[in-house]
Amino acid sequence: MPQANAPEARPDLAQVRVQIDGIDQQIQDLIRQRAHWAQQVGKAKGKLAAAVDYYRPEREAQVLRRVVDRNDGPLNDEVLVRLFREIMSACLAQQEPLKIGFLGPEGTHSQQAVYKHFGHSIHGLPLASIEEVFQEVEAGHADFGVVPVENSTQGTIQSTLDMFLTSKLKICGEVELRVHQHLLSRAGRLEDIERVYAHPQSFAQCKAWLRQYLPKAEKIPVSSNADGAKRARNADDAAAIAGISAATVYGLKSLAGPIEDRPDNTTRFLVLGRELFPPSGNDRTSLLVFIKDQPGALYHVLAPFAKHGLSMNRIESRPGHTGLWQYAFFIDITGHAQEDAMRRALDEVDEFAQEVKVLGSYPVAIA
Amino acid sequence: MPQANAPEARPDLAQVRVQIDGIDQQIQDLIRQRAHWAQQVGKAKGKLAAAVDYYRPEREAQVLRRVVDRNDGPLNDEVLVRLFREIMSACLAQQEPLKIGFLGPEGTHSQQAVYKHFGHSIHGLPLASIEEVFQEVEAGHADFGVVPVENSTQGTIQSTLDMFLTSKLKICGEVELRVHQHLLSRAGRLEDIERVYAHPQSFAQCKAWLRQYLPKAEKIPVSSNADGAKRARNADDAAAIAGISAATVYGLKSLAGPIEDRPDNTTRFLVLGRELFPPSGNDRTSLLVFIKDQPGALYHVLAPFAKHGLSMNRIESRPGHTGLWQYAFFIDITGHAQEDAMRRALDEVDEFAQEVKVLGSYPVAIA
Known part of the structure; x- marks a missing residue:
């Protein structure tokens, strides 16, 4: 029954539903139109192409950035970006969906990263190792691969970086996945x-929360969160900080979560492909630079980027393999390798480095 | 460059992208409006309610059925239903998202079923056992739970059904998840x-495919697909039929998949809640009927449904516990317990059964 029109009156449910039904009909009609236009993009020689033939990461990044720019609520950017990723994914997959290799088994963070980046209208291939992800993309059995490269508790995943020393694959995207901490315990109450x-x-990540909610509890550092969860299992007055999946593994319950102070607690993944894509307007370039062991070599390699106004986001050195090279550096720089400033900087770096490999230029991760 | 307007000409890419950008802007505006209206539904006493307070499975089912009815391509029903589930999920979660317990760890089919039914804007709680899923929903730590109840290779999951013998929880939804078969091998080629x-x-499920692609191969039955995968690991000329996740576990590759002949190879899950919901227009009712061991008892219990034109989808008997009851039957019937025909039938059944429990009336699974 409609209520009197007082300012705090609850709106008439039936009326609201009629409004929503009308909106849904329009959304559906627009999605239909979008799918038709996507077919037009995918039509080569009058035949509908496989998704890999017309997938353009730089274009997707531009579409999603526009979604974020336009957004003035009530839904947050992350949710809207997810909805548009799914719509794009569905439109792209009309003929033959993208095949994406990832470090399995199913249910890993890598699989979450695949869905976050490519949407659910893809064909996922869980693989047994990071090496196999590289191999399957190289062999063409997978169109793209997704591998973890950095995480906030364990730092850089060296085995991923090392694959680039020999692989010809290119980086054509990055994905950032938030990692949440929970307070796990077999006890029922925080008190x-x-x-x-x-x-x-993990203590450092949850400092403010602990100060507010457990100011008197003793904080005992352990070698890993899994180890902490194991110990917490044996006592009624103990808890551990860990990811929610540890709750299942160790038979604990989440008393609170997410409890990390900063929402930017993330794991970073790279998207591997066989080719480089054009600039999206806000890109990052990953380089592998081999240099000779001589005084000032690293300085000479880095100077050109500073000179051309390009900022370095990350540098990671790798020990040398005898004979081939003495040092290798993985360097992330803001910008795209096809842009003028980066081109000029790379030319200059070339003079001082033994070899410079552009591992990829790709859109900076969105939401 | 725009091409001449020949019938087979590829449309101008820039033009198509302008069209798509305009469509995206409209979709985003409509999603924003939808989220605003959803807030209106969720506003109780001028304050935005938690999702569980205004989640209505029967309403969601109606919305999704309308999506399917309206659909005339190019996207298929399943993809469209998924997009709309995600949109509804995002709109619902604006204040406090639904908390959904499921049989963990993350990455199980149960988690997939959770996302399929509730979308991704929820808070998932992976739990260690089916029993724990029931407990957490009963205790109110989870708003709903999702548990497997039947699968096409192992049949009914008795432990799930048995929980209903003592639990007060209600079934308020069902989810069907397709299970795909792959041909796994360490060999590189089908030949x-x-x-x-x-x-x-599994042989039976993939009969047509095997006849077409491997007519000469020897078919060796084993006790489980996992066992088959283990054996296939040891030979270059052998393959196994199994789900794709077995590929990772046993170090095999998928030579082909999905290879099942019928696309309706599914696992069925139940959604558990604390209350019954009104009819959606196309519902199923699950009953637990305890009967005395006397001649014709089962016949008398089933007759009223037939008489009132209600079809039985499934019946499963459970052995008796001494003293309490002699036989129990789990029965699924088409229709909702609040509808007239079902009401009358239930009244009549009551006369012959020792006890009749309505476990739930819920929308039939969509896409």
Whole structure:
């Protein structure tokens, strides 16, 4: 029954539903139109192409940035970007969906990263190792691959970086996945907790929360969060800080979560492909630079980027393999390798480095 | 460059992108409006309610059925239903998202079923056992739970049904998840395969495919597909039929998949909640009927449904517990317990049964 029109009156449910039904009909009609236009993009020689033939990461990044720019609520950017990724994914997959290799088994963070980046209208291939992800993309069995490269508790995943020393694959995207911390315990209530186990890094991540909610609890550092969860399993007054999946593994319950102070606690993944894509307007370039062991070599390699106004986001050195090279550096720079400033900087770096490989230029991760 | 307007000419890419950009802008504006209206539904006493307070499965089912009815391509029903589930999920989660318990760890089919039914804008709680899923929903730590109840290779999951013998929870939804079969092998090519291992049921599911692509291969029945995958690991001329996740576990590759003949190879899940919801227009009712061991008892219990034109989709008997009851039957009937025909039938059944429990009336699974 409609209520009197008082300012706090609850709106008439039936009326609201009629409005929503009308909106849904329009959304559906627009999605239909969008799918038709996407077919037009995918039509080569009058035949509908496989998704890999017309997938353009730089174009997708531009579309999503526009979504974020236009957004003035009530939904947040992350949710809207997810909805548009799914719409694009569905439109792209009309003929033959993208095949994406990832570090399996199903349910890993890598699989989450695949869906976050490519949407759900893809064919996922869970693989047994990072090496196999590279191989399957190289062999063409997968169109793209997704591998973890950095995470906030373990740092850089060296085995991923090392694959680039020999692989010809290109980086054509990055994905950032938030990692959430929970307070896990077999106890039922927060008030019962007198000790908390966690890796020092996890304590640091949840400092403000612990100060507010467990100011008197003893904080006991352990070598890994899994180790902390194991210990918490044996006591009624103990808890551990860990990801929610540890709750299932160790038979604990989440008393609170997410409890990390900063929402930017993330794992970073790289998207591997066989070719480089054009600039999207906000890109990052990953370089592998081999240099000779001589005084000032690194300085000479880095100077050109500073000179051309390009900022370095990350540098990671790798020990030398005898004979081939003495040092290798993985360097991330803001910008795209096809842009003028980067081109000029790369030319100059070339003079001082033994070899410079552009591993990829790709859109900076969105939401 | 725009081409001449020949019938087979590829449309101008820039033009198409302008069209798509305009469509995206409209879709985004409509999603914004939808989210605003959803807030209106969720506003109780001028304050935005938690999702669980205004989640209505029967309404969602109606919205999705309308999406399917309206659909005339090019996207298929399943993809469109997924997009609309995500849009509804995002709109619902604006204040506090639904908390959904499921049989963990993350990455299981149960988690896939959760996302399929509730979209991704929820808070998932991976739990260690089916029993725990029931407990967490009963205790109110989870708003809903999702548990498997039947799958096409193993049949009914008795432990799930048995929970209803003592639990007060209600079934308020069902989810059907397709399960795909792959041909897994360590060999690189289909031509090398001379033997295929699989559970007899899996052979039956892939009969047409095997006849077409591996007519000469020897078919060797094994006790489980996992066992077949293990055997295939040891030979270059052998393959196994199994789900894709077995590829990672046993270090095999998929030579082909999905290879099942019928696309309706599914696992069925139940959604558990604490209350019953009104009819959606196309519902199923699950009953638990305890009957005395006397001649014709089952016949008398089933007759009223037939009489009132209600079809039975499924019946499953459970052995008796001494003293309490002699036989229990789980029965699924088309229709909703609040509808007249079902009401009358239930009244009549009551006369012959020792006890009749309505476990739930819920929308039939969509796409």
